[in-house]
Every structure is written in C-alpha cells, then in structure tokens.
Amino acid sequence: MTKLSVNVNKFATIRNARGGNNPDLVKVVKDCEKFGAQGITIHPRPDQRHITTEDVYQLKEVVTTEYNIEGYPDERYLKLIEEVKPTQATLVPDPPEAITSNAGWDTLTHASFLQETIGRIKAAGVRVSIFVDPLAEQIEGAAKLRSDRIELYTEAYATGYLKDKEAAVKAYANTAKLAKDLGLGVNAGHDLDLINLGFLQEQIPFMDEVSIGHALVCDALYYGLENTIEMYRRELK
Ligand SMILES: CC(=O)[C@@H](O)[C@H](O)COP(=O)(O)O
Numbered sequence: 023m024t025k026l027s028v029n030v031n032k033f034a035t036i037r038n039a040r041g042g043n044n045p046d047l048v049k050v051v052k053d054c055e056k057f058g059a060q061g062i063t064i065h066p067r068p069d070q071r072h073i074t075t076e077d078v079y080q081l082k083e084v085v086t087t088e089y090n091i092e093g094y095p096d097e098r099y100l101k102l103i104e105e106v107k108p109t110q111a112t113l114v115p116d117p118p119e120a121i122t123s124n125a126g127w128d129t130l131t132h133a134s135f136l137q138e139t140i141g142r143i144k145a146a147g148v149r150v151s152i153f154v155d156p157l158a159e160q161i162e163g164a165a166k167l168r169s170d171r172i173e174l175y176t177e178a179y180a181t182g183y184l185k186d187k188e189a190a191v192k193a194y195a196n197t198a199k200l201a202k203d204l205g206l207g208v209n210a211g212h213d214l215d216l217i218n219l220g221f222l223q224e225q226i227p228f229m230d231e232v233s234i235g236h237a238l239v240c241d242a243l244y245y246g247l248e249n250t251i252e253m254y255r256r257e258l259k
C-alpha cells in the first residue's frame with residue numbers, strides 16, 4: 023500500500039499571509055487525518071515562510087499517523103529532528119533561498135556529510151529518507167549511506183507526463199526497482215497531482231509513500247478537503 027502523506031506547507035502560507043491563525047494548522051492536520059491522510063509532511067524552511075518552529079513542536083502533539091519533516095540538515099533542522107523525533111526525516115539539499123525544492127542530493131559528492139547526518143538521525147530513532155533524482159548512481163550512493171528510504175524527486179516526471187507519460191516514467195520505474203532491490207524503501211514527491219499520480223502508482227505499485235501538497239491544496243479549493251483527500255487516495259488504490 024502506498025501511503026498518502028499530505029504536505030501542509032501551503033495551509034501555513036495562507037495563515038501567515040494575515041499573521042493570525044486562520045486556517046488553524048492544528049485543525050487542518052486533525053481534519054486531514056480524519057479524512058484519510060496516512061501521514062503529514064512539513065518542510066520548515068529557515069525563513070519560516072510557512073511552517074514555523076512552533077508549528078513543528080505543536081504538530082508533534084497532534085499527528086497520529088506518520089510525521090514527516092523535510093529539510094536541509096543544518097544544525098537548526100537536526101535539533102528539531104532530535105527533539106521532536108518524527109516518524110521520518112527527509113533530507114533535501116535546498117539552499118535557504120530556494121523558492122521550492124529544485125534538485126535531488128548528489129549522494130556521491132556529499133557522501134561523508136550525509137553519512138554523518140544519517141547516523142545522527144538514526145541514533146535518535148528516526149527513519150531517514152533522502153531526496154534524489156532518478157539516477158542509478160544516486161540510488162546506489164543512498165544505499166551505501168544506509169539511508170532507510172529514498173524519495174524520488176518527481177518534478178521531471180510531472181512535467182514530462184503531459185508530453186509522453188511512458189517516457190517520463192521510465193527512469194522513475196527503473197530506479198525505484200533498483201532501490202527496492204538494494205533494500206531501500208521508496209517514497210516520491212513534488213508536483214504530483216490528480217492527473218499524474220495514478221500512472222506513477224500503476225508503474226511503481228510498491229511505493230511506500232507519496233507526499234503531496236501544492237496541487238492537493240489547490241484541488242481542495244474546488245472540491246473541498248475531504249473530497250480531495252478521498253480522490254487522491256483513490257488514485258493510490
Ligand atoms: C521536498 C519537496 O519536495 C518539496 O516539495 C517541498 O516540501 C515543497 O516545499 P514548498 O512547499 O516550500 O514549496
């Protein structure tokens with residue numbers, strides 16, 4: 023079964039636009055889980071443009087499914103992981119000023135940094151996933167580093183899907199299989215939506231988790247949150 027982890031960054035973006043507490047992120051998270059989310063993802067960026075440090079601690083008390091915290095593993099992030107102990111830490115190589123995540127790790131060039139970081143997170147009892155492009159050498163690098171999972175960065179799949187979905191999924195299906203053969207769990211995320219999700223799931227039925235935020239929140243404006251989560255879950259069956 024592929025779990026749907028709802029990324030709630032965008033709800034926090036809307037809340038922060040007015041400086042108050044509307045929408046209330048705690049209520050949003052409780053409702054997402056009530057409506058069928060099997061995980062909650064956040065990406066507390068250094069400038070706190072959406073998820074704040076306070077949110078990270080507050081949501082720990084609320085999430086009853088899987089709590090996934092994404093981020094660049096600087097001291098600030100590692101402190102959050104060690105104190106909050108979420109279900110999963112997803113390491114993303116974003117520079118602080120990035121508008122959104124825009125690349126996977128180079129697991130070969132950054133091997134010693136990642137190895138030390140992964141060891142530290144595992145010592146806290148937290149599952150580790152590394153955000154990577156669908157390249158065989160990067161997956162092999164992640165396996166050598168003893169990451170628990172990889173998250174395939176699906177922006178290229180989402181863009182390519184509209185032109186030629188078979189061509190767009192090929193590298194993802196191949197590297198997902200390689201990851202599985204190497205004993206890694208397989209997650210995927212970024213720009214997944216109701217149009218491209220079902221085909222990805224069909225081609226990689228053993229994915230452990232997809233994390234989806236931007237498109238899901240946009241869809242919720244039209245269909246409502248409960249219907250939307252149900253629609254995404256349906257694509258994963
Ligand atoms: C790691 C990742 O893939 C992201 O998609 C991310 O969580 C989105 O972050 P923003 O919501 O800040 O664009």
Ligand SMILES: NCC(=O)COP(=O)(O)O
Pocket residue numbers: 029063092173210211212213214233234235236237238
């Ligand atoms: N890891 C990907 C994620 O959490 C959400 O990405 P997006 O759906 O907001 O592009």
